[in-house]
Amino acid sequence: MTNNPALQRPQTHKATQRPNSRNAGNSGSGKGGRGNSGGSQKGGNTPPRPSPWLEHPLDPNPKPDQTAGFVEYLRWMRSPDSPAKDGTKVELVTTAEQGDYRQRLQVLTERTHQIAGKGNCFEVTCPWRIRVGGHRGPESILLPAFDNLGIPYIPSSTLRGVARAQAIREVMANQGVPWAEADKLVGQRYFGYLDSRDSSEKAGKIIFLDAYPLPEQKSGGLAVDMANNLWSWDNGNLKYAANPNVFFSLREASFLIGIKPTNHCSPQMLKQVKDWLIRGLTQGIGSQVNAGYGILVESLKQVGRGFFSVDFTVQGQLIHGRQEFTGWRWNDRNQQWQMRGQPEAEVRATAFKSMLRYWFRAFARGVLPPAEVQRLEGMIFGAIQPQPKHGYLRVRVINGRVTQPEARPNEEGKNDPYGEEQGTLVLDYSSEVPDAHKETLKELASNLTWLMFHLGGIGQGARRPCYSRKTRNQAPWWRGSNLIPEDEAPFWELPSSAKEFKEIFQQRLQRFYEALGQLSNHPINPTQPLSIGTVTTDQWAEAIDANCRIVVCSGDPSGEKPYGLALLHDPSLKVNGNYDKNLCGSTGKPSPVWVADLGNYQVITIFGVTQNPRLKFLKHLNTSGGCLQLFPFKSS
Structure with missing residues (x-):
């Protein structure tokens, strides 16, 4: 397979950070340096670049042969205690992927x-x-x-x-x-x-x-x-x-x-x-x-259409899969090499299954005990803990394709359209589901899917609708995500007014709860939801419970943003001129607010609404007019 001498004997050598012929050169050029604060191009003032390969006395700078199988790549694998181990792991698998078999x-x-x-x-x-x-x-x-x-x-x-x-x-x-x-x-x-x-x-x-x-x-x-x-x-x-x-x-x-x-x-x-x-x-x-x-x-x-299917379009930052290796860049501030991969857009069935699981968990936690929610989640979607389960529901995407790549921050042409993906979402029964549960599962999953399409997006930026930042010269130029059903069946038809939408939304949610009650054999009263955990300024549960409100509002857009998102980003809700992390989220902690733009109106979900700043945002919505409560069913 290869004539590289590094493969011909056991390797008892130490890790190296010596550059090799495959990655030598200007490491900081192009998109490899995107987003790295403190980047440097100092050449001789920086240490040798990381390498995913292990040194060998017979070949200190190994270069894998194009015909090498992945088993051979493993013999070259770099030391796991390397300072740049995460980046070199991505480089290793990317290089192995490029083999010619x-x-x-x-x-x-x-x-x-x-x-x-x-x-x-x-x-x-x-x-x-x-x-x-x-x-x-x-x-x-x-x-x-x-x-x-x-x-x-x-x-x-x-x-x-x-x-x-x-x-x-x-x-x-x-x-x-x-x-x-x-x-x-x-x-x-x-x-x-x-x-x-x-x-x-x-x-x-x-x-x-x-x-x-x-x-x-x-x-x-x-x-x-x-x-x-x-x-x-x-x-x-x-x-x-x-x-x-x-x-x-x-x-x-x-x-x-x-x-x-x-x-x-x-x-x-x-x-x-x-x-x-x-x-x-x-x-x-x-x-x-x-x-x-x-x-x-x-x-x-x-490829069948299962018991439920819908064509869809995703607009905005898109669903992503792997991170593409982009090269190394020295970071002066941290005194280390960094590699920030470029996400690759891909229509992934796993993203839809994960989002369905998320909304199922959020709704179920508001009406059922935690242990029962965990049991049902594993039964429907599969689980590893506490016992492995395959799950009743099979989620597929057919004809998935990227129809318009998202604009890259390091590219020219700010008039590029937002990213776009299309495909067909298919829900089917797995071999695990008993016949007695099939109709109930169909009712639960179809209504849950409808709710998912009308509560937010999917993929990167799912909690915000797609909006432009081009005029402010901020990258990425498009943020957020729209998940749009491309189906003319009456099931997907939306009314023009928020008042009529409220009626349809509550019907879909009621049918979801009824199916959930049948699967769980627990009494469910969505008019009296549970209260999950303690709510404080910086603490809330991502549960559609007594501390959550879902509202629909309508109004004129403000600049690049639809009405509901513009209200969320209103200057009166900022802290020291910055977005409040307990309202708009921060690194490692997602926003407690979801905004979905349905054209004539926006659907807004607020977790932990009983405490500021979320309570202040809800009051801001109500005083702005045109706001109707979707959940809880009875106004509190």
């Missing part, structure tokens, strides 16, 4: 054709991302499955498991037998059943081959991915803390699937197993299937 993949796919026979092979495509494997590498980097040369693939055992599981589900549905009996039936005839007394039934009749990406993409689809769990349960309370985790998945990869009959397999049996496999792949395989990962289809037409 096409020659090797060509050999592997040709081998599959020869072993299985071209008539027994078919191609499938992943519309978004897939991660089969899920094991952890150094520093807990989640890795997909790699073969012994570091090439990403789908193991044959995974494909066999997908086909068998799909067969069992269909036999259970068609014959009304339990899982164990269905497993025995399909095992004896197709996949092998070790407990059978007949030796001919112990072994499977079909051979599954490892599936490799087609050599269409240089890296086989291997791409940097990112997860960021912002909220976590802690003894019945919720804690907010950003926790970005860089990992790998395969993006929009196509695979060659090969299955081969044994001497005991008839053409009809082979066709049946192939059909099961195709249907199973369509449902999704690997990790995070309920969050949009793992769908594999022969044609995009096979």
Whole structure:
């Protein structure tokens, strides 16, 4: 794979910050220096730049070969106690992503054709991302499955498991037998059943081959991915803390699937197993299937619309995925190297699932005990703690695309339009949901989705509507987010007046609460919400409870801002000329106020409204006129 001598012997060397041939040069130019205070271009007055690679006596400045698999990259990995460890981690995975595996993949796919026979092979495509494997590498980097040369693939055992599981589900549905009996039936005839007394039934009749990406993409689809769990349960309370985790998945990869009959397999049996496999792949395989990962289809037409779907447009700062490595810059103030990645816009199903989870939690906390909210959240959306659960709800995005990139702060052309993303949000049942709960889940999820679209945006800047800052020459020129349903069905039709909107909003919320009560078996009275925690000037719960108000207001925009946002940013609410962090948020603590712009009116959600400065803002809204209370249902 590579002739680099650093790979030929165990590495017992120490970490270095020596520049190498790959990252030498002017480190502070271009977008790599964006946003770094105290940046310096002092050349010889600064120390050597960080390197993600470990030094080796035979090769002090290693440069990875383009054909090197990711397993080989791990051997070069920099010391975890490096001062610039977070940035070099991003640089490491970005460099590994750029490897060229096409020659090797060509050999592997040709081998599959020869072993299985071209008539027994078919191609499938992943519309978004897939991660089969899920094991952890150094520093807990989640890795997909790699073969012994570091090439990403789908193991044959995974494909066999997908086909068998799909067969069992269909036999259970068609014959009304339990899982164990269905497993025995399909095992004896197709996949092998070790407990059978007949030796001919112990072994499977079909051979599954490892599936490799087609050599269409240089890296086989291997791409940097990112997860960021912002909220976590802690003894019945919720804690907010950003926790970005860089990992790998395969993006929009196509695979060659090969299955081969044994001497005991008839053409009809082979066709049946192939059909099961195709249907199973369509449902999704690997990790995070309920969050949009793992769908594999022969044609995009096979991606279903679930029990609920809506086309959407996102305007503003957009949904982002990975951070693109931008280069290093020396920071004089902190006396260290810094790397601030450039976020890459990407339509992510995980963002929609996270936002649905957020609003579910916010509404449920106002009417149910914390332990019950945590239980229901895990049951519907999945959970790791206290026990792992897959969840009832499957969230997907199909045809997701960036239709207009957001303007970059270091680019010319301030008349560029806001960023824009489009796609179709699809909600479906997972294999975990009992039939008795399906209609209730559909009612809860569809009304929750409606509420999500009308309470705020999604992605970066979700708590503010999209607005321009171009005239003030402030970057980013566009801030906030609009989440717009592109559907003409009566379900999504909005009235022109705030008074009529109030009626529709409260109907949707009431239906959500009714479905929530059915799933929880707890009595729910939304007219008398609970009071969560202690509310002070700088303390509040992100819960739609007795200390929360949701209002709708209408009025003329002020400059670049819609009416509701202009009121939030009114100079009378500022502290020493700056936005009040207990009203507008600060680093590490999000704003207690959400503003959604629906055109003729704005919907404003205020947490912890019983104390200033939120109480002062609510009074400001009420005295400005045109403000109606949506929640609580009864005015207090």
